[in-house]
Amino acid sequence: MNKTLKSxxxxxxxxxxxxxxxxxxxxxxxxxxxxxxxxxNLDAPLETISGTTNGVTGTISFDKEHPEKISGxxxxxATSIKxxxxxxxxxxxxxxxxxxxxxxxxSFMISSVGNVKMTDKALTADLTGTFTLKGVSKEITVPxxxxxxxGKLADRSNxxxxxxLLVLRSKFTINRSEFGIxxxxxxxxxxxxxxxxxxxxxxxxx
Amino acid sequence: xxxxxxxxxxxxxxxxxxLWASGxxxxxxxxxxxxxxxxxxxxxxxxxxxxDGFVAGLDVLIGGxxxxxxxxxxxxxxxxxxxxxxxxxx
Numbered sequence: 540m541n542k543t544l545k546s547x548x549x550x551x552x553x554x555x556x557x558x559x560x561x562x563x564x565x566x567x568x569x570x571x572x573x574x575x576x577x578x579x580n581l582d583a584p585l586e587t588i589s590g591t592t593n594g595v596t597g598t599i600s601f602d603k604e605h606p607e608k609i610s611g612x613x614x615x616x617a618t619s620i621k622x623x624x625x626x627x628x629x630x631x632x633x634x635x636x637x638x639x640x641x642x643x644x645x646s647f648m649i650s651s652v653g654n655v656k657m658t659d660k661a662l663t664a665d666l667t668g669t670f671t672l673k674g675v676s677k678e679i680t681v682p683x684x685x686x687x688x689x690g691k692l693a694d695r696s697n698x699x700x701x702x703x704l705l706v707l708r709s710k711f712t713i714n715r716s717e718f719g720i721x722x723x724x725x726x727x728x729x730x731x732x733x734x735x736x737x738x739x740x741x742x743x744x745x
Numbered sequence: 746x747x748x749x750x751x752x753x754x755x756x757x758x759x760x761x762x763x764l765w766a767s768g769x770x771x772x773x774x775x776x777x778x779x780x781x782x783x784x785x786x787x788x789x790x791x792x793x794x795x796x797d798g799f800v801a802g803l804d805v806l807i808g809g810x811x812x813x814x815x816x817x818x819x820x821x822x823x824x825x826x827x828x829x830x831x832x833x834x835x
Contacts, residue, residue, distance in 0.1 A: 574785055574792035587773060591780070591793045621795060623776035624802075688788065695787040706788045738790035 563602035566741030581730040594619025750820030761809025768800035775802035
């Protein structure tokens with residue numbers, strides 16, 4: 540009897556400790572619903588170019604108890620980048636521009652997390668990491684908002700999967716010249732600055 | 746000849762303006778993939794899908810107006826040439 544009580548107490552203590560420590564969850568950003576979208580906008584004096592990509596993959600390890608330990612990477616299939624004009628799309632993917640045939644992946648790999656702020660609904664942080672585009676890698680820092688939605692995977696998958704969702708939002712600007720995309724050329728038609736905005740849902744099945 | 750050319754140019758202008766207006770006076774390049782925005786109701790994320798279609802942009806508008814001006818210009822040029830030729834003959 541005494542032995543059983545002792546074992547039960549030990550088990551309870553272990554469970555309690557585990558719940559306090561929290562556990563990092565791995566969220567997969569290859570959206571089964573296929574609606575994860577990254578938008579980009581280039582606003583030049585003569586032309587505004589807007590496009591999207593939904594070829595998003597990657598995983599992020601998220602622990603709401605220890606947000607400073609967020610890690611992982613978001614990857615984009617460069618060939619999935621789309622603009623509404625066919626001719627413009629052909630130019631965009633050509634060797635002179637993003638060269639998606641040769642450099643098929645655009646990625647951001649998180650290396651550190653700073654300026655973490657927790658609100659009721661979301662967590663904001665500055666993510667520093669390596670951004671790779673057209674084979675050129677640069678360290679950049681981007682603001683990000685994470686929203687953890689426990690148990691919402693079932694709603695989003697019509698009950699086919701159980702688990703949590705993690706919504707990641709961010710808006711940042713990169714300079715195409717820094718990534719070897721026609722530096723200083725055609726700036727009247729194609730802006731140097733590329734505004735990127737993303738709203739992605741990752742899932743962690745249980 | 747001149748009258749027919751002017752009517753043709755007018756028709757080109759009307760068709761061009763009609764096409765441009767039907768696309769909602771789109772001020773960018775013409776689109777052959779039309780972006781459609783949606784919102785995922787569970788996560789609230791905004792997403793974009795594309796539908797096949799055509800939206801005339803400024804390139805169509807400018808092209809149509811230049812074509813109409815070209816028709817008028819050629820018509821006037823031919824008429825002037827013909828008038829001079831006739832004057833030279835008489």
